[in-house]
Amino acid sequence: MSRLAAAAVTLTFMAAGCSSVNPTAADPAPDEPSSIRVATFNASLNRPAPGQLVTDLQGENAQARAVADVIVANSPDVLLVNEFDYSGDDAVRLFNDNYLDGQYRYSFTAPVNTGVDSGLDLDKDSALGGPGDAWGFGQFPGQYGMVVYSKFPIATESVRTFQNFLWKDMPDSLLPRDYYGDVSDALRLSSKSHWDVPIDVNGTTLHVLASHPTPPSFDGPEDRNGKRNHDEIRLSADYISGADYLYDDKGVRGGLDEGASFVMLGDQNSDPVDGDSVAGAIAQVLDLPRVQDPAPTSDGHGTDTADFADPTPGDLRVDYVLPSDDLTVLDSQVYWPNQAEHPSDHRLVWADLEI
Incomplete structure (x- = not known):
C-alpha cells in the first residue's frame, strides 16, 4: 500500500474513470504530512489492433x-x-486485477486523439484515412492511450480533459499553417490528451497533470511534429500558470488555480539538451517558478x-x-535495471513527495 503512517482507505470496486470510497480505518488528520511515491512509465503496452491488449491481459502475457514486475x-x-491502449475500462481492470494484484483501487482513463480519423488529408498523401490522417497518429482509436492508477481516491467529477482543444486557439502558437493550409483551423493540439486528475491524499x-506529447520527428522540413511537441508541452506550462485562454472538453475556461498542489507526469518526448525537439520545448515547464x-x-x-x-537519437531524458x-x-x-531485456524502451521514473 502507500507509505503513510496510518492506514490507507480501501474501495470495493473500480470503474472507468470513476471510483467510490469505503474506508476501513481512520485517515491521518488533514494537516499530518504524508509521503507518497508518484511515478510515470511509458510501458509500451500498445498493440497493433483494437482489442488485442484486452485479449492479452485476459491471459498470461x-x-x-x-x-x-517493474x-x-x-x-x-x-x-x-x-x-x-484505450478500451474503456476493460484493459485497466484486467491489468490491475491480473497483473498488479488489485493493488490500485482507483483509476482514471478516457478517450484520446490517437487513431481518431479526422476526415482530412493531414499527411498530404492525397488519400483520406489511415494513421497519418488521425487527430493523433495511430492505427485505431485509442492506440497509445494512457491511464492513471492511484491508491488514493480520485475526484472523477472534477477531472479536466483537453482532448478537443484546438491548436489555433493557443496564442502565438507554432502551428505550421503553410504546411496544413485550409485545414489548419480544424487541428486539435493534443496528440493524445492532456488531463488534470485531482487526487485526494x-x-x-494533488492535481496529477498527465500528458504524452507527440515525438518531435517523423516529419519533414516543416517540422510539424516538432512544433506540435513544443506547443503540447506549452499547454501544460500555460495550464500550470493559469492561462485564461485554455478551455477544457466541458467548455470550462482557465488553467490551474493559483497555489494548487500538482505533479506533472508523462513522456514529454523532449530532452533538455539532446534530441530533435524544438529548442527550449521542455524548458517551458522546467523554468516555471512553481515547478x-x-x-x-x-x-x-x-x-x-x-x-x-544508438547513435541517433541515443539515450535521452524524456x-x-x-x-x-x-x-x-x-x-x-x-529505475534502470541491469537486465539485458526490458519490456519498454522507456524506464519508470518516480519521486517520493511529502504532501
Whole structure:
C-alpha cells in the first residue's frame, strides 16, 4: 500500500474513470504530512489492433508481466502509464486485477486523439484515412492511450480533459499553417490528451497533470511534429500558470488555480539538451517558478529515461515527474535495471513527495 503512517482507505470496486470510497480505518488528520511515491512509465503496452491488449491481459502475457514486475518493484502510490491502449475500462481492470494484484483501487482513463480519423488529408498523401490522417497518429482509436492508477481516491467529477482543444486557439502558437493550409483551423493540439486528475491524499488535493506529447520527428522540413511537441508541452506550462485562454472538453475556461498542489507526469518526448525537439520545448515547464525538477538519476545512465537506438537519437531524458514548489521531494530515481531485456524502451521514473 502507500507509505503513510496510518492506514490507507480501501474501495470495493473500480470503474472507468470513476471510483467510490469505503474506508476501513481512520485517515491521518488533514494537516499530518504524508509521503507518497508518484511515478510515470511509458510501458509500451500498445498493440497493433483494437482489442488485442484486452485479449492479452485476459491471459498470461510475457511483456505485460514484465511491465507489472517493474511497477511492483517500485510500488508507486500514484502511477501514470503511457502507451496503454484505450478500451474503456476493460484493459485497466484486467491489468490491475491480473497483473498488479488489485493493488490500485482507483483509476482514471478516457478517450484520446490517437487513431481518431479526422476526415482530412493531414499527411498530404492525397488519400483520406489511415494513421497519418488521425487527430493523433495511430492505427485505431485509442492506440497509445494512457491511464492513471492511484491508491488514493480520485475526484472523477472534477477531472479536466483537453482532448478537443484546438491548436489555433493557443496564442502565438507554432502551428505550421503553410504546411496544413485550409485545414489548419480544424487541428486539435493534443496528440493524445492532456488531463488534470485531482487526487485526494488524506484531505489534500494533488492535481496529477498527465500528458504524452507527440515525438518531435517523423516529419519533414516543416517540422510539424516538432512544433506540435513544443506547443503540447506549452499547454501544460500555460495550464500550470493559469492561462485564461485554455478551455477544457466541458467548455470550462482557465488553467490551474493559483497555489494548487500538482505533479506533472508523462513522456514529454523532449530532452533538455539532446534530441530533435524544438529548442527550449521542455524548458517551458522546467523554468516555471512553481515547478521543481528533481532530476532523478540511475547508476550508469545519469538522468536518461529512454533507451533509444544508438547513435541517433541515443539515450535521452524524456519522462518526467515534476512536483509543485509547495511539495517536499524526499527522493527521486530512474529505475534502470541491469537486465539485458526490458519490456519498454522507456524506464519508470518516480519521486517520493511529502504532501
